[in-house]
Amino acid sequence: MISVQQLSGGYDGKKVVDDLSFSVEKGKITGIIGPNGSGKTTLMKMINGMLPFQSGEVLIKDKPISSYSAKELARIIAVLPQHAESSFDFTVREVVALGRYPFYKGLLKHSTPHDDEVVQNSMEFTGVEEFADKSILLLSGGERQRVLLAKALAQEPEILLLDEPTNHLDLAYQMKLMDLLKDWVEGCQLTVVAILHDLNIASLYCDQVLLLDKGKMKAIGKPGDIMDSRMLQSVYKTNLSRQEHPQKAKPLIALVPRQQDERKDLSEIVLEATPETMIFRSPFSLKTMSSALIGGGYQWANTFVNRHVNKNYNVDDAQKEFEDYLFSISLNPNDTVGMMTAARLQDAGMVSVEEKGVKLLVASTVGTGNAVDAGRSWERKDQPMPIGTINIWIFMEGKLTDEGFVQAMMTATEAKAGALRDYGIKDPVTGTPATGTSTDSVCIAATQNGEEMRYAGTITPAGKAIGKAVYQTVGTAIENYRKRMLQP
Template sequence: MISVVNVSAGYEGKKVLNDLSLSLSKGKMTGIIGPNGSGKTTLMKVLNGTHPLDKGEVLIKGKRLQNYTAKELAKVMAVLPQHAGSSFDFTVQEVVELGRYPFYKGLLKVASAHDEQVVKEAIELTGVQDFVHKSINQLSGGEQQRVMLAKALAQEPEILLLDEPTNHLDLSYQIKLMDLLKKWVYTRKLTVVAILHDLNIASLYCDEVILLDDGIVKANGHPRAIMNKELLQEVYYTPLTRRDHPEAPSPIIAPVPEMKTQEKSIQKLELTATKELMVFSSPFPLKTLSSALIGGGFQWASTFVNRHVDKNYYIDDAHNEYRNYLKEKQFNPHDTIGMMTAARLGDASVVSIQKEDFALLIAVTVGTGNAVDAAQSWIRKEEATVGTINIWIFIEGVLTDEAFVQAMMTATEAKTSALSTYNVLDPLSKTVATGTSTDSICIGSTQSGTHMRYAGTITPVGKAIGKGVFEAIGQAIENYRKRMM
């Protein structure tokens, strides 16, 4: 659809684009990213024919750009500039109607019924119908941006060029705009080329991304390839981290601030306990991976609540009930990892391990009344009772994501070994239990100190986790059995 061949361009003898070549596909959304001064805006002007070339050529649908008349080009390409507004006092309706001007016929340039329908649709799609009779100069920057988009869409272009289209828009309209553009790309085979400063918007919505740096194409391809931490750090000169979006198959890029942090020692965790609650409080957030009812998955938290409930506890929406419970107890659910257990909190066991390079604090609550052998659980009815084995592991160190998962696996294997050693049986299958019906686990890390890439059973931290969990569960089982005697 668009070909840029060996293009060089600049200003007053200063070269901004340097022998740049690229090809933009039809029916795709292409994002142009790069730091300030990399040539993004100059490239956009080259594509729409408003900036002269020092060298090379631009082809639109196989035809040289300079061979298009202004009217011919307007039927193929629409442009949404970075700064909206008008030096004339046009109404919103009149501005959008200007998008149809290349299609008006006859000496009087009268709009047809189709033209009017296209304008009406563009106004509705961009949500500017409430101020069609207002002057565009009376609108906010975000509203003006939406009006100019409506004008561009009214052209019914095959190609839409956008210079920072989400500029001035609040978050909801950013998403609505990008959703609309993506829909048109798929349903109308619209070719969209957009300069985007927000790397995550580019990652979420673009089919292809072009990374510019110092007037050249540093990289070009699918967002999953371009949103590379090392590549982006090299171009933007700032530390970054990459994660996957939780709901979409797109990477998310986040800056890593340089922070002088307080000392983060697990010795600063404070434990308070009653018959109803066992709470660890931290003066700083810990990065956690858990299977807890509240705060499951990865998150940061500074409050860790183990709540005792009756063994007959049953609520249709236990998650919502627990959130409300935490609020009543003055805990912030967004900063809390919350588990429930039918085990008596008085039977809990806490193990502290101090090594040269790291430290662990492990706490468990255990009750074996509803023990289950996972290999034989298929013979049971599909019902869940309140969990009884809850494991909390706090680590003073820096864990990778894979180390979090491996720590969880190591702890689970140690739990199974402890249940076997203490001959805890599944009452239904009469085989050795591997856990109880709804056990929970939380791995919390200070993310300071020694870096630990792995936490499997043979690693130093894995060995400590295995030993500590085995001992803690063993002690808790003994406490439980003594009380039941």
């Protein structure tokens, strides 16, 4: 649809955009990203014919842009500029109707019923019909932006060029606008080129992204290829981190503010214990990875609740019930990791370890009535199981990578299985050594300061410390339980 070939240009003989070549396919959204002053708007102006170029060529539908008259071009390309100020006291409907101007015929240039229908539809699409008879001067920045988009859409263009279209829009309208564009692109084969500052919007909505750096093309490709932390860091000269979107196969870019590593000492974590709950309270947030009912997966938390429930605990929505419980004791589930157990909390095993630069605090509560050998669990029938859960809490000082978290979880699980084996805990159905119970949870909570720890496998310093502490605490909890059972 658009082919940009070795394009260079700028102002007053100076090159702002240098030797760019790329093409834009029909029915796709192309995002142009890059730091301030990298030449995005200048490139856009050359693509829409507003700025003559110094060398190279821009082909629109296979024909040089210079071969189109201004009116012909206006029938193909609509533009939503960055600073579209309106100083005329037009109503919203009048402004949107201006988009139909290239289609008016004859000397009197009257609108037809079709023109009126297109204007009405464009206003409805962008949610501005409620202001139709209001002066554009009385609208907010975001409302005005939507009116100008309606005007551009009223042009029924084949190509829509947008310079920061989500500027001034609140979150809901940013998404609405991009969803709307996506619908138009898919439904009407509209081709969109949009300058975007929001890298996450670019990632979520663009089919292709062009990254400009000081007027040159740094890269072009799918968002997954362009949203690369190192490349973006080198262009934007700022700390960024690539994350995965929780629900879409699209990368997200998170800003990482530069700040001094905060001192975070595990000795500042305080345990409040009652027969009902063990609550670890931390004055700082820890990054957690857990299989817990509350705060499962990755999150940041500063409160860790191991809650004792009755053996007969049975509610339909345990997560909701647990959240309500947390609220009732003035805790916010958003920064809490919460596990439940029918095991007695006073039997917990707890240990602090400081070895070879690894500092840990580990606590385990163990109920084994429900012990299972994971390798043989397929032999079990679907029958109600007696209650019993092993909950393991691992607090550690250090900056764990994602793979480090996963390895820490594996090491903890294997150490737990080792302890159960050595304490003779068996799967009652298969008679083989149990590896855990069917409802166990592990929480790894790391301070994320200091040296990066990439590995926490069984023979790394972190892995050895985790293995030892988990083995010990699970064993202690089993012993405590057995001792209590022997008491008269």
